[in-house]
Amino acid sequence: xxxxxxxxxxxxxxxxxxxxxxxxxxxxxxxxxxxxxxxxxxxxxxxxxxxxxxxxxxxxxxxxxxxxxxxxxxxxxxxxxxxxxxxxxxxxxxxxxxxxxxxxxxxxxxxxxxxxxxxxxxxxxxxxxxxxxxxxxxxxxxxxxxxxxxxxxxxxxxxxxxxxxxxxxxxxxxxxxxxxxxxxxxxxxxxxxxxxxxxxxxxxxxxxxxxxxx
Amino acid sequence: xxxxxxxxxxxxxxxxxxxxxxxxxxxxxxxxxxxxxxxxxxxxxxxxxxxxxxxxxxxxxxxxxxxxxxxxxxxxxxxxxxxxxxxxxxxxxxxxxxxxxxxxxxxxxxxxxxxxxxxxxxxxxxxxxxxxxxxxxxxxxxxxxxxxxxxxxxxxxxxxxxxxxxxxxxxxxxxxxxxxxxxxxxxxxxxxxxxxxxxxxxxxxxxxxxxxxx
DNA sequence: ACTATTGTTGAACGAATGTTCAACAGTATA
DNA sequence: TATACTGTTGAACATTCGTTCAACAATAGT
Numbered sequence: 001x002x003x004x005x006x007x008x009x010x011x012x013x014x015x016x017x018x019x020x021x022x023x024x025x026x027x028x029x030x031x032x033x034x035x036x037x038x039x040x041x042x043x044x045x046x047x048x049x050x051x052x053x054x055x056x057x058x059x060x061x062x063x064x065x066x067x068x069x070x071x072x073x074x075x076x077x078x079x080x081x082x083x084x085x086x087x088x089x090x091x092x093x094x095x096x097x098x099x100x101x102x103x104x105x106x107x108x109x110x111x112x113x114x115x116x117x118x119x120x121x122x123x124x125x126x127x128x129x130x131x132x133x134x135x136x137x138x139x140x141x142x143x144x145x146x147x148x149x150x151x152x153x154x155x156x157x158x159x160x161x162x163x164x165x166x167x168x169x170x171x172x173x174x175x176x177x178x179x180x181x182x183x184x185x186x187x188x189x190x191x192x193x194x195x196x197x198x199x200x201x202x203x204x205x206x207x208x209x210x211x212x213x214x
Numbered sequence: 215x216x217x218x219x220x221x222x223x224x225x226x227x228x229x230x231x232x233x234x235x236x237x238x239x240x241x242x243x244x245x246x247x248x249x250x251x252x253x254x255x256x257x258x259x260x261x262x263x264x265x266x267x268x269x270x271x272x273x274x275x276x277x278x279x280x281x282x283x284x285x286x287x288x289x290x291x292x293x294x295x296x297x298x299x300x301x302x303x304x305x306x307x308x309x310x311x312x313x314x315x316x317x318x319x320x321x322x323x324x325x326x327x328x329x330x331x332x333x334x335x336x337x338x339x340x341x342x343x344x345x346x347x348x349x350x351x352x353x354x355x356x357x358x359x360x361x362x363x364x365x366x367x368x369x370x371x372x373x374x375x376x377x378x379x380x381x382x383x384x385x386x387x388x389x390x391x392x393x394x395x396x397x398x399x400x401x402x403x404x405x406x407x408x409x410x411x412x413x414x415x416x417x418x419x420x421x422x423x424x425x426x427x428x
Numbered sequence: 429a430c431t432a433t434t435g436t437t438g439a440a441c442g443a444a445t446g447t448t449c450a451a452c453a454g455t456a457t458a
Numbered sequence: 459t460a461t462a463c464t465g466t467t468g469a470a471c472a473t474t475c476g477t478t479c480a481a482c483a484a485t486a487g488t
Contacts, residue, residue: 014436014437015435015436015437017434017435017436018435019435020435023435023436054436054437055436055437055438056437056438057436057437057438058435058436058437061435061436062435
């Protein structure tokens, strides 16, 4: 009842304690939301703290450094994207050609064709040249991505006959095409539709097993 | 001779006056060097001023705002890249197929496969979501780029027979592939060689006029 | 109910940011 | 040589940044 008392034992707690893991996850999500909302440039510790409804000090307490938090966020997002695509490929079952189609369709699904995701990715690419930590995460995750594509293409070529393009190179081509189209669509969505992106990517795969190419 | 006199009429001038155009160009080049050296994040007005050997105030005097300077730099770089590619295409003369090969080779030339250029480009892409000015420059320059590709493909298909892929879509595919490979090479140059990039792009063009595709 | 633990706070700090503007100084003109 | 013009300077300003750390408070163990 006394006016100097802000919150006595009878009122609600001023904050809820969480385990380190819970809080780290929450901070990571808040950081991603901030990068999305205001770009990596304006994504400050204070902004993340506000977004996570937490004080400034807590971030450095849990992650030590801002860079460590961003690197953790990168790993988290990259894992999510690849896992989601792999899940769709696994769900479709079928032969290699059908799996590749699922892979392509997953790449052009709304989850991935997202300006927010693009902004996050740009931020990570930018940080890569500065931070060894981020560069390592990229190398590791991108290798995994390309390995999946290469595996599917090798499987396809075993069935439908060899191509002049070895699986490694063909995989680089397909992932380059997918990434390039993804990039361009995110920069300027009016240029072409996701369906057209799928048509183009399917054409590449078809060309891979066509007699004229190999 | 007096110690309060810094530089009297007898000594060298403390700075050289330049015309507005000269100075604007010099500041723009300094800004690009800064983006390359330390990334857009650390590329401050003070850093640009130091690089251009000029005082902080001069930048805002000539460009009004940092954003205006960066946008001007974007336009400058984009013009350079496209002009250089078009020059190579024009030099080779020949038919559409040969011009497309020149276009592809130019895209994978060391001038373009450059970590510095990539860093500059990433910076511009990042700023695009924030700045209307930068977004406008992108739309304009990228449209010009794609128009060149589309023109060459249309010319090729008139000679060698129509494809199921209309020139517009085929051009989007080729520029997507070129950009995607460029992106991936810049992020991780060990993955594949520029020559392999050329092989992949040529394969796409070949597939465009192959009977199986159209 | 008391204590120990530790997740959490937020004021404070030093460094850096973009921008402003009154004063300065080179340059061409008269 | 004096004058007007304007390119140029750099201190100053108001913010914002990432990080630190002593104090605080929610919770679990007793």
